[in-house]
Amino acid sequence: MHLQSLVLLAAASLARAETHDRHDARQTAPAGPEAWTAAYAKASTALAKMSQSDKINIVTGVGWDKGPCVGNTPAIGSIGYPQLCLQDGPLGVRFGTGSNAFTPGIQAGSTWDVELIRQRGAYIGAEARGCGVHNILGPAVGPMGKHPDGGRNWEGFGADPYLQGVAAAATIEGIQSAGVQSTVKHFIGNEQELNRETMSSTIDDRTIHELYLWPFAEAVRSNVASVMCSYNKVNGTWACENDKILNGLLKNELGFPGYVVSDWNAQHTTNGAALGGMDMTMPGSDYSGKSILWGGQLSQAVSSNQVSKARLDDMAKRILAAWYLLKQDSGFPRINIKASVQGNHKENIRAVARDGIVLLKNSGILPLKKPGRLAVIGSSAVVNPKGANACVDRGCNTGALGMGWGSGTTEYPYFVAPYDAIKTRAQSDGTTVTLQNSDSTSGVQSVASGADAAIVFITANSGEGYITTEGVAGDRPNLDPWHNGNQLVQAVAQASQNVIVVVHSTGPIVLETIQALPGVKAIVWAGLPSQENGNALVDVLYGLVSPSGKLPYTIGKSRNDYGIKVSTGNDNFSEGLYIDYRHFDKENITPRYEFGFGLSYTNFTFSDISITSTAKAGPATGAVAPGGRADLFDTVATVTATITNSGAVLGAEVPQLYLTLPASAPSAPPKQLRGFVKLKLAPGASGTATFNLRRKDLSYWDTRLQNWVVPSGSFGVGVGASSRDIRLTGTLTA
Numbered sequence: 001m002h003l004q005s006l007v008l009l010a011a012a013s014l015a016r017a018e019t020h021d022r023h024d025a026r027q028t029a030p031a032g033p034e035a036w037t038a039a040y041a042k043a044s045t046a047l048a049k050m051s052q053s054d055k056i057n058i059v060t061g062v063g064w065d066k067g068p069c070v071g072n073t074p075a076i077g078s079i080g081y082p083q084l085c086l087q088d089g090p091l092g093v094r095f096g097t098g099s100n101a102f103t104p105g106i107q108a109g110s111t112w113d114v115e116l117i118r119q120r121g122a123y124i125g126a127e128a129r130g131c132g133v134h135n136i137l138g139p140a141v142g143p144m145g146k147h148p149d150g151g152r153n154w155e156g157f158g159a160d161p162y163l164q165g166v167a168a169a170a171t172i173e174g175i176q177s178a179g180v181q182s183t184v185k186h187f188i189g190n191e192q193e194l195n196r197e198t199m200s201s202t203i204d205d206r207t208i209h210e211l212y213l214w215p216f217a218e219a220v221r222s223n224v225a226s227v228m229c230s231y232n233k234v235n236g237t238w239a240c241e242n243d244k245i246l247n248g249l250l251k252n253e254l255g256f257p258g259y260v261v262s263d264w265n266a267q268h269t270t271n272g273a274a275l276g277g278m279d280m281t282m283p284g285s286d287y288s289g290k291s292i293l294w295g296g297q298l299s300q301a302v303s304s305n306q307v308s309k310a311r312l313d314d315m316a317k318r319i320l321a322a323w324y325l326l327k328q329d330s331g332f333p334r335i336n337i338k339a340s341v342q343g344n345h346k347e348n349i350r351a352v353a354r355d356g357i358v359l360l361k362n363s364g365i366l367p368l369k370k371p372g373r374l375a376v377i378g379s380s381a382v383v384n385p386k387g388a389n390a391c392v393d394r395g396c397n398t399g400a401l402g403m404g405w406g407s408g409t410t411e412y413p414y415f416v417a418p419y420d421a422i423k424t425r426a427q428s429d430g431t432t433v434t435l436q437n438s439d440s441t442s443g444v445q446s447v448a449s450g451a452d453a454a455i456v457f458i459t460a461n462s463g464e465g466y467i468t469t470e471g472v473a474g475d476r477p478n479l480d481p482w483h484n485g486n487q488l489v490q491a492v493a494q495a496s497q498n499v500i501v502v503v504h505s506t507g508p509i510v511l512e513t514i515q516a517l518p519g520v521k522a523i524v525w526a527g528l529p530s531q532e533n534g535n536a537l538v539d540v541l542y543g544l545v546s547p548s549g550k551l552p553y554t555i556g557k558s559r560n561d562y563g564i565k566v567s568t569g570n571d572n573f574s575e576g577l578y579i580d581y582r583h584f585d586k587e588n589i590t591p592r593y594e595f596g597f598g599l600s601y602t603n604f605t606f607s608d609i610s611i612t613s614t615a616k617a618g619p620a621t622g623a624v625a626p627g628g629r630a631d632l633f634d635t636v637a638t639v640t641a642t643i644t645n646s647g648a649v650l651g652a653e654v655p656q657l658y659l660t661l662p663a664s665a666p667s668a669p670p671k672q673l674r675g676f677v678k679l680k681l682a683p684g685a686s687g688t689a690t691f692n693l694r695r696k697d698l699s700y701w702d703t704r705l706q707n708w709v710v711p712s713g714s715f716g717v718g719v720g721a722s723s724r725d726i727r728l729t730g731t732l733t734a
């Protein structure tokens with residue numbers, strides 16, 4: 001179908017879009033494709049004024065390291081189009097010196113708080129705009145986290161497509177509300193760093209739809225401006241020249257009206273990329289500046305009709321439409337990556353850092369109550385002695401951890417380490433703090449012994465494969481804490497029966513050694529809190545807030561429990577739909593801490609489930625709108641439940657809705673997340689969790705019909721406090 005027809009159809013169908021309940025995770029329907037229609041009209045007018053060389057310029061980066069941003073295209077004077085600035089990344093303006101280091105995606109995901117995530121996106125967008133960045137290269141929803149040790153998992157929101165989708169949509173809507181283009185990445189099947197630039201990801205049709213494409217569909221529905229194609233091949237063809245995934249899935253099936261930008265140097269051929277659906281090449285040359293695949297080469301291909309003029313026009317129009325969509329044609333600030341743009345955004349950073357902390361274990365030691373003496377132990381209790389930004393692209397694990405490493409990092413404008421914040425609090429309480437800022441086990445007993453609490457800090461780090469840190473080239477080789485963390489905790493627990501273990505990590509670590517120690521009275525999963533690391537932790541340790549984060553992945557009892565391993569050759573995705581909790585559930589493996597788990601300082605009771613449904617079995621029939629067939633997003637069932645804070649302090653609970661497909665569906669995971677809500681409740685207060693289930697939420701991908709189908713029969717509905725703590729059950733029938 002022609003793109004403009006798609007956009008018009010979409011406008012018509014979205015006019016009918018329902019409004020979502022206030023409490024639903026997806027609180028607002030996205031702006032709607034009528035905005036794209038107007039943008040396309042302007043793009044057509046501008047295109048008519050452009051020469052072929054203008055069109056080649058708008059789709060070709062100027063070359064690596066040849067402009068103010070990590071990606072740049074030349075200005076086109078005839079239409080008042082600027083030198084376009086594309087800059088990482090998912091947690092703020094990379095290389096900025098006047099901007100903030102927002103919390104990584106995984107911490108945002110672990111808040112399960114859509115409004116905080118949306119605000120985070122809006123602030124990232126505002127900072128990008130203030131720096132003159134037209135396109136911010138985030139959020140990341142791939143990798144999703146099929147490998148618990150995948151190096152870049154921390155850039156995204158968690159190992160579940162629904163959670164990724166909701167968080168990505170809110171982030172994109174936030175970023176684009178500031179008038180900045182958002183790029184969702186990496187499309188698709190780039191789940192590991194090892195061999196990412198040579199390997200092929202073999203993903204079957206159903207798995208790609210139900211897992212990996214899902215968050216991209218939500219991003220497209222939220223009118224994301226651009227999509228970044230990834231380094232790997234998909235089913236044997238490079239992602240950036242893969243007709244099936246770019247033209248087929250993304251542009252036709254999802255009705256994506258924006259443009260596809262290559263990951264940096266992910267393009268392999270001139271014509272293949274153009275015909276396969278890529279619209280902009282970045283950075284425009286290889287890192288040595290020598291190899292250029294578009295520019296003059298694309299011009300020749302068009303002149304010799306190997307690539308049609310219509311295809312070049314389509315590329316240019318998509319890029320122009322995104323620029324007009326975000327109204328960047330008037331009053332956009334000039335490019336200055338070093339601009340001072342921080343505002344009061346650190347409040348969001350602290351809130352996400354704090355509300356993303358997951359309390360895994362607490363035998364009554366927390367919250368702290370004016371302890372007489374605290375022992376603080378571990379090299380990650382203090383800021384890197386050489387400075388928080390000492391390592392390029394955060395490529396080290398020295399001192400307190402706030403983010404992983406790679407292109408998805410920013411410079412810290414400041415860094416509050418745990419010890420800094422604990423010391424400040426201790427001063428006001430009259431607490432003595434004894435510090436051991438190393439991971440040495442010798443001498444630690446004297447520091448810990450006699451303390452009211454001994455707080456031990458351990459870490460695990462990972463990142464992007466172009467940097468190797470302490471021998472780790474991106475993906476972690478195991479799920480153990482770094483720097484002998486297990487031995488450090490053991491040594492402390494020999495001297496103290498009041499040990500609090502604080503974990504800063506890019507992903508799951510195996511906690512069995514620590515868990516077995518009787519002296520360990522609490523485990524605080526503090527994740528990746530960025531610059532507000534210590535402040536967020538103190539808020540939780542001292543009960544200024546009740547912890548309310550929930551795990552965005554499963555913590556298994558062993559690495560083997562996850563079933564799959566980082567591939568040394570091609571990645572076969574033979575596990576299909578069964579990643580993370582879907583795998584643990586299917587194989588009946590008890591995790592140490594399950595997906596969705598997190599304790600509070602208060603208690604919540606769940607009651608009064610109510611289910612109403614108009615769901616009808618059968619395939620989707622609606623016209624294609626951005627995101628897919630429009631009727632996929634119609635609410636067809638509503639589930640409500642009452643949640644009561646039955647404890648003594650203010651707290652927030654995240655009731656989660658898991659669906660089980662009827663027996664008539666092809667075999668499917670025992671349960672799948674299809675709704676969540678974060679409810680803040682005073683002691684004794686009750687709130688209603690409302691989950692609006694859309695047709696898509698009830699569907700599976702039918703490979704024969706090539707469509708989403710609602711299976712007939714009875715669906716299991718479970719509402720609970722985690723994926724393994726289902727408190728209320730019911731059914732709905734289609």
Ligand SMILES: OC[C@H]1O[C@@H](O[C@H]2[C@H](O)[C@@H](O)[C@H](O[C@H]3[C@H](O)[C@@H](O)[C@H](O)O[C@@H]3CO)O[C@@H]2CO)[C@H](O)[C@@H](O)[C@@H]1O
Nearest residue numbers: 070087088089137185186263264287406407408464466
């Ligand atoms: O930044 C844009 C996208 O780039 C990809 O990461 C690249 C990263 O930005 C870049 O800094 C790094 O460059 C190094 C290069 O790999 C190495 O060969 C050369 O010697 O040094 C360069 C500078 O350090 O390359 C990264 C890709 O390999 C990301 O995948 C993507 O998410 C970013 O948005």
